[in-house]
Amino acid sequence: MKLRTSSASALFLVPLVAGALALPATAQTGMNTTALEHSVVLDNLESPWDMAFLADGTMFFTEKCKGLSVLMPSGEVKPLLGMSGSEGYPSTADDLFCEGQAGMMGVAIDPNFAENRRIYVYSTSNMVTPHTNRLMRLVVSEDFTGVSDRTDIVDDVPYKMAASDHPFGGPGAHNGGRVRFGPDGALWLTTGDNHNAEIPQSPTLMGSKVLRIDTDGNAHPDNNPPEGFDKRAYTYGHRNVQGIAFEPATGTPIVVEHGPWHSDEITVLVNGGNGGWDPRPNMAGRGDCPDNYCGYSPNQMEGMNRYERAAFMPMTDLDTYPDAMQPIWDNNGWSQGSGSAAFLEGEQWGDWNGAMVVGVMGIGFGGTPIGQRIDVVELTDDLQVEDVTEMTLPMESARFRSVVLGPDGSLYTAVDEGAIHKLTPAN
Amino acid sequence: MYRAFILALGMTGLAATAQAGEADVAAGEKAYQQVCRNCHGPKAQGMSAYPKLADKEADYLTERLETYRAGERIGPNSPLMIPFAQELSDEDIVNIVGYITTAFK
Numbered sequence: 001m002k003l004r005t006s007s008a009s010a011l012f013l014v015p016l017v018a019g020a021l022a023l024p025a026t027a028q029t030g031m032n033t034t035a036l037e038h039s040v041v042l043d044n045l046e047s048p049w050d051m052a053f054l055a056d057g058t059m060f061f062t063e064k065c066k067g068l069s070v071l072m073p074s075g076e077v078k079p080l081l082g083m084s085g086s087e088g089y090p091s092t093a094d095d096l097f098c099e100g101q102a103g104m105m106g107v108a109i110d111p112n113f114a115e116n117r118r119i120y121v122y123s124t125s126n127m128v129t130p131h132t133n134r135l136m137r138l139v140v141s142e143d144f145t146g147v148s149d150r151t152d153i154v155d156d157v158p159y160k161m162a163a164s165d166h167p168f169g170g171p172g173a174h175n176g177g178r179v180r181f182g183p184d185g186a187l188w189l190t191t192g193d194n195h196n197a198e199i200p201q202s203p204t205l206m207g208s209k210v211l212r213i214d215t216d217g218n219a220h221p222d223n224n225p226p227e228g229f230d231k232r233a234y235t236y237g238h239r240n241v242q243g244i245a246f247e248p249a250t251g252t253p254i255v256v257e258h259g260p261w262h263s264d265e266i267t268v269l270v271n272g273g274n275g276g277w278d279p280r281p282n283m284a285g286r287g288d289c290p291d292n293y294c295g296y297s298p299n300q301m302e303g304m305n306r307y308e309r310a311a312f313m314p315m316t317d318l319d320t321y322p323d324a325m326q327p328i329w330d331n332n333g334w335s336q337g338s339g340s341a342a343f344l345e346g347e348q349w350g351d352w353n354g355a356m357v358v359g360v361m362g363i364g365f366g367g368t369p370i371g372q373r374i375d376v377v378e379l380t381d382d383l384q385v386e387d388v389t390e391m392t393l394p395m396e397s398a399r400f401r402s403v404v405l406g407p408d409g410s411l412y413t414a415v416d417e418g419a420i421h422k423l424t425p426a427n
Numbered sequence: 428m429y430r431a432f433i434l435a436l437g438m439t440g441l442a443a444t445a446q447a448g449e450a451d452v453a454a455g456e457k458a459y460q461q462v463c464r465n466c467h468g469p470k471a472q473g474m475s476a477y478p479k480l481a482d483k484e485a486d487y488l489t490e491r492l493e494t495y496r497a498g499e500r501i502g503p504n505s506p507l508m509i510p511f512a513q514e515l516s517d518e519d520i521v522n523i524v525g526y527i528t529t530a531f532k
Binding site (some may be wrong): 046047064101148163170174300301304361362365399409416418 | 519
């Protein structure tokens with residue numbers, strides 16, 4: 001465990017952070033209300049993707065191309081399950097691999113872990129061809145030295161096998177990847193569109209969906225997708241959902257997803273709802289598109305006014321799907337890689353108690369401000385956005401891949417640069 | 428970000444100090460850490476779908492930057508790389524490559 005710790009008042013840091021960013025990226029009508037202490041929990045990691053905590057602070061974490069490990073309260077890191085080619089793990093699963101955006105992603109702990117020792121990990125697998133993304137159930141040994149009894153409870157989330165003529169068009173694009181237990185005890189998994197235009201509105205392909213299932217992978221009995229849909233789908237018609245969190249007062253699921261060169265979105269999910277993403281050619285006034293996917297059209301390789309883009313290829317197409325779930329936030333029309341979400345809970349967060357935080361990785365294409373940051377999104381009682389404040393960070397900005405509230409009430413964030421940070425309100 | 432990059436280059440007096448073939452590593456570091464690190468990482472270790480650079484040879488890095496600068500697409504991240512590379516002088520490329528190939532070995 002690293003001991004490097006810093007703290008600073010929000011007011012002192014404002015000019016420093018403002019100077020480090022090229023342009024402000026969001027409307028900032030709020031004020032920072034807390035000062036944050038910062039420490040590095042782990043560094044020298046390889047693309048850490050997600051974390052999950054036990055009540056005593058034990059932290060499971062994934063690295064995209066390496067595997068699953070656990071940080072014990074003592075500070076000891078114990079590797080648990082390696083991917084193909086990984087070294088130093090007690091066991092490896094040789095079908096698990098990484099490519100592009102794909103690899104080992106989300107992790108969640110069973111609410112009954114104390115009894116069943118189960119955790120859930122989402123990873124890309126080449127067990128079959130075409131390859132798939134899988135949600136695995138694993139049993140952790142009593143001494144946290146290994147996992148066993150792997151059961152793939154979801155084995156059919158599609159994976160992009162071949163490169164296509166698109167930005168970020170390599171294999172492995174758009175897998176979603178977040179895994180969380182909701183307050184109802186159900187298991188939730190978010191997926192992505194693979195740059196495959198047929199997936200988002202497909203009733204049976206399990207990309208571009210938010211799945212609500214049990215711990216055996218069965219559909220939640222109350223899921224209400226349209227007739228003919230796979231019953232595991234809670235919602236469909238998404239682009240690439242990497243963030244999901246549950247509003248504490250109501251338990252309502254809220255997702256955060258990347259936009260296509262425009263319009264990152266926060267959306268309050270409705271059971272059976274359509275996210276309104278449909279990048280098929282010859283739809284909604286569009287003609288043919290490169291490799292039959294209009295997701296970055298028009299003018300996909302060059303900068304362009306984001307509102308013109310949004311008019312041509314909307315993230316939420318309310319003309320075609322008037323009943324689609326409307327986003328409550330669109331990042332001022334920018335796409336900057338919003339990819340994770342959590343709620344701040346506890347009196348230590350002051351006025352931010354109950355607010356949502358969104359991790360933004362930053363992209364910086366075509367004149368877009370890169371925008372690496374954590375936004376604090378305050379919601380009204382009816383779950384509309386009341387205020388958005390960029391968190392003043394006592395650390396450098398980074399590609400914020402994951403945000404998780406720890407059992408100690410601190411906010412933990414994994415960054416692609418290779419670290420997991422802890423942010424704690426200072427008294 | 429882009430304007431910040433140009434500003435960083437100007438502040439270092441890069442054009443006046445660097446000679447072709449002789450890297451001003453400090454200028455390369457400033458340029459790299461201002462822009463390139465946002466995708467390739469502060470240690471050129473690669474992040475997400477952005478490749479690792481720390482293990483690449485100078486000839487490879489130079490050829491890639493020159494190809495992007497010419498506007499040629501050579502991979503899935505070309506739309507991100509081409510606009511940045513097109514603003515680089517020969518000296519800028521020498522400096523950035525000089526930094527990457529010396530700082531992370």
